[in-house]
Amino acid sequence: MSILLVSLALALSAPPAAQATLQPAPAASSGAAGRAALLSPEQVNKLLPSSVFFRGQTAPLQLRNASAARFPDGAILFASLVDTSGYSTGVRERYQFYLVTEAALSVGEKTLAPGAYGAGFLEDGSFVTTCFSRTPSTTTP
Numbered sequence: 001m002s003i004l005l006v007s008l009a010l011a012l013s014a015p016p017a018a019q020a021t022l023q024p025a026p027a028a029s030s031g032a033a034g035r036a037a038l039l040s041p042e043q044v045n046k047l048l049p050s051s052v053f054f055r056g057q058t059a060p061l062q063l064r065n066a067s068a069a070r071f072p073d074g075a076i077l078f079a080s081l082v083d084t085s086g087y088s089t090g091v092r093e094r095y096q097f098y099l100v101t102e103a104a105l106s107v108g109e110k111t112l113a114p115g116a117y118g119a120g121f122l123e124d125g126s127f128v129t130t131c132f133s134r135t136p137s138t139t140t141p
Contacts, residue, residue, distance in 0.1 A: 039068040052098050054118050075103035094128050096120035
């Protein structure tokens, strides 16, 4: 089972005490129509492109290390590790995986708007996201 699959499973379950999780941000209205669920590998492969563009280069996604979840309102979150060989160390550190969300997400005390992000963990343990729309990066300790 991939690390991303475990992370998505944790995001869909009750968070353990003192553990940071990725979870949907509170919505203004709760029109929850279904249940949260992990998508099957076949569904994930239909959603994900084989490569993504970032900073003037393309990088292949590691589809074997990809996971996706559907939230109760139908919004989808998916993530995949990225093969960043050929990128500088600074870019590889900030762009370890590709994250796309159709719902706002709470990450620590920050909120990520719906969108596509390059994301990773810095040496100091911070989680950093860079929106593909070139909006400023968000770093969460």
